[in-house]
Amino acid sequence: MLPYSTFITIDKKEKMPIFxxxxxxxxxxxxxxxxxxxxxxxxxxxxxxxxxxHRKTILAAYDExxxxxxxxxxxxxxxxxxxxxxxxxxxxxxxxxxxxxPKTKTGFEFPKNAVLNKPILRGSSMLGFDDGFPDxxxxxxxxxxxxxxxxxxxxxxxxxxxxxxxxxEFSLREATRDYLNESRGLHxxxxxxxxxxxxxxxxxxxxxxxxxxxxxxxxxKIGYSSGNLVFKNRGVELLYVDIDENGLNVEQIAQLCLxxxxxxxxxxxxxxxxTTVTMSAERRMHLLQLAQKQQFCILEDDYDYDFHYSxxxxxxxxxxxxxxxxxxxxxxxxxxSPAIRIGYVVAPSDLIDEMGYLRRIIDRxxxxxxxxxxAELFKEGEIKRHLKKSxxxxxxxxxxxxxxxxxxxxxxxDFKKPNGGMAVWAKFDPSVSLPFLSEKALLKGLKxxxxxxxxxxxxxxxxxxLGFASINxxxxxxxxxxxxxxx
Amino acid sequence: MLPYSTFITIDKKEKMPIFxxxxxxxxxxxxxxxxxxxxxxxxxxxxxxxxxxHRKTILAAYDExxxxxxxxxxxxxxxxxxxxxxxxxxxxxxxxxxxxxPKTKTGFEFPKNAVLNKPILRGSSMLGFDDGFPDxxxxxxxxxxxxxxxxxxxxxxxxxxxxxxxxxEFSLREATRDYLNESRGLHxxxxxxxxxxxxxxxxxxxxxxxxxxxxxxxxxKIGYSSGNLVFKNRGVELLYVDIDENGLNVEQIAQLCLxxxxxxxxxxxxxxxxTTVTMSAERRMHLLQLAQKQQFCILEDDYDYDFHYSxxxxxxxxxxxxxxxxxxxxxxxxxxSPAIRIGYVVAPSDLIDEMGYLRRIIDRxxxxxxxxxxAELFKEGEIKRHLKKSxxxxxxxxxxxxxxxxxxxxxxxDFKKPNGGMAVWAKFDPSVSLPFLSEKALLKGLKxxxxxxxxxxxxxxxxxxLGFASINxxxxxxxxxxxxxxx
Numbered sequence: 001m002l003p004y005s006t007f008i009t010i011d012k013k014e015k016m017p018i019f020x021x022x023x024x025x026x027x028x029x030x031x032x033x034x035x036x037x038x039x040x041x042x043x044x045x046x047x048x049x050x051x052x053x054h055r056k057t058i059l060a061a062y063d064e065x066x067x068x069x070x071x072x073x074x075x076x077x078x079x080x081x082x083x084x085x086x087x088x089x090x091x092x093x094x095x096x097x098x099x100x101x102p103k104t105k106t107g108f109e110f111p112k113n114a115v116l117n118k119p120i121l122r123g124s125s126m127l128g129f130d131d132g133f134p135d136x137x138x139x140x141x142x143x144x145x146x147x148x149x150x151x152x153x154x155x156x157x158x159x160x161x162x163x164x165x166x167x168x169e170f171s172l173r174e175a176t177r178d179y180l181n182e183s184r185g186l187h188x189x190x191x192x193x194x195x196x197x198x199x200x201x202x203x204x205x206x207x208x209x210x211x212x213x214x215x216x217x218x219x220x221k222i223g224y225s226s227g228n229l230v231f232k233n234r235g236v237e238l239l240y241v242d243i244d245e246n247g248l249n250v251e252q253i254a255q256l257c258l259x260x261x262x263x264x265x266x267x268x269x270x271x272x273x274x275t276t277v278t279m280s281a282e283r284r285m286h287l288l289q290l291a292q293k294q295q296f297c298i299l300e301d302d303y304d305y306d307f308h309y310s311x312x313x314x315x316x317x318x319x320x321x322x323x324x325x326x327x328x329x330x331x332x333x334x335x336x337s338p339a340i341r342i343g344y345v346v347a348p349s350d351l352i353d354e355m356g357y358l359r360r361i362i363d364r365x366x367x368x369x370x371x372x373x374x375a376e377l378f379k380e381g382e383i384k385r386h387l388k389k390s391x392x393x394x395x396x397x398x399x400x401x402x403x404x405x406x407x408x409x410x411x412x413x414d415f416k417k418p419n420g421g422m423a424v425w426a427k428f429d430p431s432v433s434l435p436f437l438s439e440k441a442l443l444k445g446l447k448x449x450x451x452x453x454x455x456x457x458x459x460x461x462x463x464x465x466l467g468f469a470s471i472n473x474x475x476x477x478x479x480x481x482x483x484x485x486x487x
Numbered sequence: 488m489l490p491y492s493t494f495i496t497i498d499k500k501e502k503m504p505i506f507x508x509x510x511x512x513x514x515x516x517x518x519x520x521x522x523x524x525x526x527x528x529x530x531x532x533x534x535x536x537x538x539x540x541h542r543k544t545i546l547a548a549y550d551e552x553x554x555x556x557x558x559x560x561x562x563x564x565x566x567x568x569x570x571x572x573x574x575x576x577x578x579x580x581x582x583x584x585x586x587x588x589p590k591t592k593t594g595f596e597f598p599k600n601a602v603l604n605k606p607i608l609r610g611s612s613m614l615g616f617d618d619g620f621p622d623x624x625x626x627x628x629x630x631x632x633x634x635x636x637x638x639x640x641x642x643x644x645x646x647x648x649x650x651x652x653x654x655x656e657f658s659l660r661e662a663t664r665d666y667l668n669e670s671r672g673l674h675x676x677x678x679x680x681x682x683x684x685x686x687x688x689x690x691x692x693x694x695x696x697x698x699x700x701x702x703x704x705x706x707x708k709i710g711y712s713s714g715n716l717v718f719k720n721r722g723v724e725l726l727y728v729d730i731d732e733n734g735l736n737v738e739q740i741a742q743l744c745l746x747x748x749x750x751x752x753x754x755x756x757x758x759x760x761x762t763t764v765t766m767s768a769e770r771r772m773h774l775l776q777l778a779q780k781q782q783f784c785i786l787e788d789d790y791d792y793d794f795h796y797s798x799x800x801x802x803x804x805x806x807x808x809x810x811x812x813x814x815x816x817x818x819x820x821x822x823x824s825p826a827i828r829i830g831y832v833v834a835p836s837d838l839i840d841e842m843g844y845l846r847r848i849i850d851r852x853x854x855x856x857x858x859x860x861x862a863e864l865f866k867e868g869e870i871k872r873h874l875k876k877s878x879x880x881x882x883x884x885x886x887x888x889x890x891x892x893x894x895x896x897x898x899x900x901d902f903k904k905p906n907g908g909m910a911v912w913a914k915f916d917p918s919v920s921l922p923f924l925s926e927k928a929l930l931k932g933l934k935x936x937x938x939x940x941x942x943x944x945x946x947x948x949x950x951x952x953l954g955f956a957s958i959n960x961x962x963x964x965x966x967x968x969x970x971x972x973x974x
Contacts, residue, residue: 015633016867024868068875102676103835107811108750108782110697116844123649136648141639146502148635152628161623161824162610189589197850204849210597230848263595295595324594337648339855348590357603361717362691363684367854368826380503381511388555 004042004050007034018053019060026061027070030081039081041071115232127479128447129466131274132304132334132423136470138390139337143382147373160368166359167352168195168344169371175378176344184305185319186328191349194356195366197341199303202329203227203266205345205355207234210297210327215263218253221456224273227266227301236263240456247272247279250286257294264297269317270305274454274465275425276418284317291325298326306335306387307469308420309395324348332374334422335387342374394422394469401468401476408484422469428462437486438464446482491529491537494521505540506547513548514557517568526568528558602719614966615934616953618761619791619910623824623957625877630869631827634860647855653846654839655682655831656858662865663831671792672806673815678836681843682853684828686790689816690714692832692842693751694721697784697814702750705740708943711760714753714788723750727943734759734766737773744781751784756804757792761941761952762912763905771804778812785813793822793874794956795907796882811835819861821909822874829853829861881909881956888955888963895971909956915949924973925951933969 008025010018029035041047044062048055062079065071072082151160167173173193180186180193196202211217213235219228221240231238239262241252248267256262265287269279279287291298300317318328324347331343345355359365377383402417402424412429428434428451438450451464468476495512497505516522528534531549535542549566552558559569638647654660660680667673667680683689698704700722706715708727718725726749728739735754743749752774756766766774778785787804805815811834818830832842846852864870889904889911899916915921915938925937938951955963 015637020872064872067879068872069879102674102679103811104678104837105811106835106838107779107808108697108784110784110838110841111699112841113696113844116848118844118847120653120843120847121650122652123646125646133649139648141648145636145639149632150502152632159610159612161626161628161826162620163608163825165609166607187589191591192589200848201850209600210595212598226848233845233848292594297595297597321594324590324592338650339648339852341850341852341854348593350591351593351597354597354599356607357600357605358720360605360607361603361687361713361720362849363688363828365826365828367828367857370854370857385507385551385555392554392556 002035002039004047005052008051010051010053017060019057019064022051022053022057022061023064023068026065027068030070030085035081037081037083037085040077041079041081043078113233116229118229124447126447127445127471127475129468129479130423130447130470131449131465132421132467133338133470134334134336134390134422135393135472136337136339138386138393139340140377140382140386143377143380144340144373147376147380147382148369150376151369151372160372164365164368166356166365168193168366169368169375171375172342172371172378175375179378179383180330180344180346184302185315186346187319188346189349192346192352194345194347194352194359195371196329196331196343196345197363197366198333198338198343199301199329199331200226200230200343201341202331202343202345203230203299203301205358206264206297206299206327206329206347207231207236209351209354209358211236211263216256216260218256218262218265220248220267220272221459222275222454222461223456224266224268224301225453231266243272243275243277245277246283247277248283248287250283250290253287254290257290257296261294262296264299265291266299266301267317268301268303270302270308270314271418271421273301273303274423276416276421276423278314278419281314288317288321288325292323296325300326300328302328302330303334304421305330307391307394307422309391309398310417310419313420318346327351332383335390336383340370340374342371390469397468397471397473397476398424400473401466401480404476404480405466408480409487412487423465423467426464426466428464430462432462432487434462434464437483440486441482444482444486446479448483489522489526491534492539495538497538497540506544506551509538509540509544509548510551510555513552514555517557517572522568524568524570524572527564528566528568530565600720603716605716611934613934614932614958614962616955616966617910617934617957618936618952619821619908619954620825620957621821621823621877621909622880622959623826625873625880626824626827627864627869627873630864630867631860634863634867634869635856637863638856638859647859651852651855653843653852655680655853656855656862658862659829659858659865662862666865666870667817667831667833671789672802673833674806675833676836679833679839681832681834681839681846682858683816683818683830683832684850684853685820685825685830686788686816686818687713687717687830688828689818689830689832690717690753690786690788692845693784693786693814693816693834694718694723696838696841696845698723698750703743703747705743705749705752707735707754707759709762709941709948710943711753711755711788712940718753730759730762730764732764733770734764735770735774737770737777740774741777744777744783748781749783751786752778753786753788754804755788755790757789757795757801758905758908760788760790761910763903763908763910765801765906768801775804775808775812779810783812787813787815789815789817790821791908792817794878794881794909796878796885797904797906800907805833814838819870822877823870827857827861829858877956884955884958884960884963885911887960888953888967891963891967892953895967896974899974910952910954913951913953915951917949919949919974921949921951924970927973928969931969931973933966935970 007029044055044058048058073079173190177190177193207230211234215236217231217236218239220243222243242249302316318326328346412432414427415424435450438448449464455461494516497508531542531545535545560566660677664677664680694717698721702723704718704723705726707730709730729736789803805813815833899919901914902911922937925935936951942948
């Protein structure tokens with residue numbers, strides 16, 4: 001008899017189930033030839049005794065080995081290691097020597113898209129005042145793990161694990177519908193909602209379905225550069241209008257319409273990105289009337305509606321759009337975690353259908369499992385709870401941050417305490433070079449944006465967003481201390 | 488004292504943690520006015536006694552209520568319901584009556600993309616011979632739930648929950664690299680791999696980065712209609728070549744090159760989709776030489792490499808491509824579950840970089856959490872285990888299916904037992920109208936494709952794929968019984 005207990009070792013501290021450990025060790029030893037082909041294995045009782053485990057564990061291990069084809073039973077004779085062990089060696093159809101070097105150069109020409117060729121942000125655990133991101137340390141990861149588990153446990157696996165609707169998991173579309181109707185004064189049906197992978201995909205889908213090459217699109221002179229990349233990649237003509245303390249200059253948009261029709265205005269009215277100013281009610285009304293009259297699309301990106309502090313939030317343009325000219329987008333990436341890529345686009349259903357057709361060829365559909373899990377978290381009230389907690393936390397951080405910033409750097413920074421959102425728009429005195437400051441800060445262990453992503457073409461604003469939401473009060477203090485010492 | 492235990496009820500069978508149940512019930516009662524603003528709450532000890540729970544549970548509930556702003560502590564006085572309860576009512580900036588009717592019609596013109604306007608497949612629990620999908624009942628959902636949990640528990644949450652690499656989670660790119668090098672004879676580095684959301688997104692990214700409007704792209708006359716949608720949407724010229732028992736006719740491709748350069752050939756050499764034929768070694772070599780000489784891209788879609796039965800699998804074109812002309816794609820959607828949208832594209836790193844730039848504006852990045860979880864499953868051997876089990880299961884199902892199909896319907900169906908994959912390509916005798924049969928079968932509770940998606944423009948093949956992998960042996964018997972009775 002083979003000394004099974006010496007080469008089938010079990011580690012009870014491992015998280016892998018014991019039956020799998022036994023099966024894996026057995027396979028390993030069959031492969032090495034230690035347990036030869038055709039060997040008769042011990043019966044389950046004897047093997048259980050030999051390895052010191054329950055007989056059911058051995059039965060499970062044998063089932064696993066059988067399913068994988070490593071062992072087979074012969075009626076009334078017992079269990080044997082298969083004669084044909086299931087290691088299939090692929091055959092090469094060509095005896096060329098294979099290249100051993102990974103390739104860096106493609107063997108055919110392809111267009112390099114200079115528009116898109118920009119540095120791409122990655123996560124970093126370094127201290128920093130970021131662009132206005134959430135503190136992922138607050139993310140309800142336990143609840144999310146529970147929700148994943150619960151979705152995967154449920155009986156509707158065929159439904160959840162198979163092809164689904166390109167517009168998103170129905171339960172999450174419903175939850176989003178309810179959440180938006182309740183919190184933003186919208187009056188939408190499920191057919192008006194499509195789940196996307198973050199606001200980014202919502203902008204991409206809107207751009208690809210609504211715009212043609214050469215169409216005229218209005219954005220702020222200071223604006224969202226990632227959004228501009230999507231528009232430029234589509235080959236549209238970008239028209240830039242001014243931003244002042246009331247937001248986007250709508251009078252200038254009206255003037256542009258007189259020249260030639262425009263097709264879309266991209267706007268972040270609640271807190272303009274990056275300057276955080278709120279668009280005035282008068283401007284909103286004017287923009288809406290203009291869009292309805294001229295029949296262009298308002299792409300309303302409400303990226304940080306959920307965070308408002310001193311005053312009550314102002315309802316979005318979408319809430320009073322009677323003519324179907326507003327396409328409204330938002331996401332949970334900025335409210336929970338950038339990695340949880342759940343966003344939405346709200347529009348008349350004919351446009352949502354069209355986006356669904358496009359989605360089919362981009363990535364077929366969203367992640368049913370994640371979307372179902374998020375729907376459960378909405379249902380359980382976990383999302384609202386998280387938002388409320390984050391809102392209070394960020395509110396405090398805003399106050400601490402703005403106070404410290406004013407007292408330590410008020411003489412070289414011009415900023416307004418934002419009434420919402422997750423970042424301050426800080427204009428530096430010309431005596432301080434932001435690119436230079438940013439370099440020096442990095443050496444001291446603090447990341448701040450050097451402002452280049454916010455500069456319109458050919459203009460040096462010497463201004464940046466300083467995010468306060470993702471860091472706690474002592475980190476804020478530490479970071480401002482570093483900046484203070486450098487100025 | 489308020490009778491807390493009568494309106495703060497606890498359900499120990501609920502999966503929501505008890506402290507959250509207590510917090511939620513408290514909020515509910517504050518909102519209803521049952522616990523008025525300013526009320527002094529019981530101390531934690533007294534409340535614990537009153538509700539019959541541990542004091543730590545009450546402390547956790549109070550923390551939660553504090554964090555959400557429902558209660559506040561006053562030094563040495565105790566805990567009180569907040570005077571300003573955190574219910575923020577948004578203000579409308581406009582007193583227009585809001586539209587109560589969901590919108591179905593957009594208020595501006597947008598192009599309807601007739602190419603994409605096709606029916607979209609959804610999941611169904613009805614019995615059916617499908618296109619060749621996996622049996623999601625075999626999916627390792629417990630292991631996946633464990634992996635999600637483990638990823639969410641780990642210390643590297645900042646990394647996992649934040650913005651990541653647009654090319655995919657590094658650990659999964661590495662695992663995919665190893666898996667492909669090991670199983671398919673590739674010699675690639677991590678820089679040659681990008682994680683995508685299924686093969687669909689791999690085709691989309693390749694199409695958008697490599698092709699320009701008007702480029703010439705070769706596909707099979709009988710081919711993958713979803714892939715063709717992506718090419719057509721890009722505005723390229725599609726050229727169709729014949730398929731015979733050796734796969735794509737490469738001689739015809741060589742002829743097309745003589746006319747005018749071609750830019751891409753889309754091919755499924757391992758088992759041609761939909762006919763399941765394997766491309767011969769001679770054709771493969773010819774195609775590769777042609778691509779290297781003419782500098783066009785071979786887009787090799789190896790959608791079902793993992794499932795091969797009677798013979799050993801043949802290595803992909805990518806394994807002998809020394810010139811960087813093959814872009815190789817595959818996915819786990821067909822091997823585990825269509826809902827787990829993990830695919831990959833393998834190419835020289837300059838092209839992978841370009842796809843990464845494009846990915847940034849489509850949906851920013853993949854799902855870090857899912858990708859990390861899949862990397863764990865690779866590491867634990869769970870993926871290989873699953874593939875091995877599925878392979879054996881599908882092998883048996885293929886044999887049972889082909890035997891039954893031959894004996895019950897051999898007189899009206901012409902088919903070859905496929906040496907791999909998950910479906911049979913069945914050509915029906917002209918005496919049987921497939922569209923009509925499909926309609927009748929549906930009434931009897933069996934879904935089969937009426938063949939329309941496989942027909943080239945203007946040709947009626949009267950043939951369809953009959954998938955055998957997603958159904959067990961008794962379901963196969965039942966389904967074939969239905970067809971037999973209808974013929």
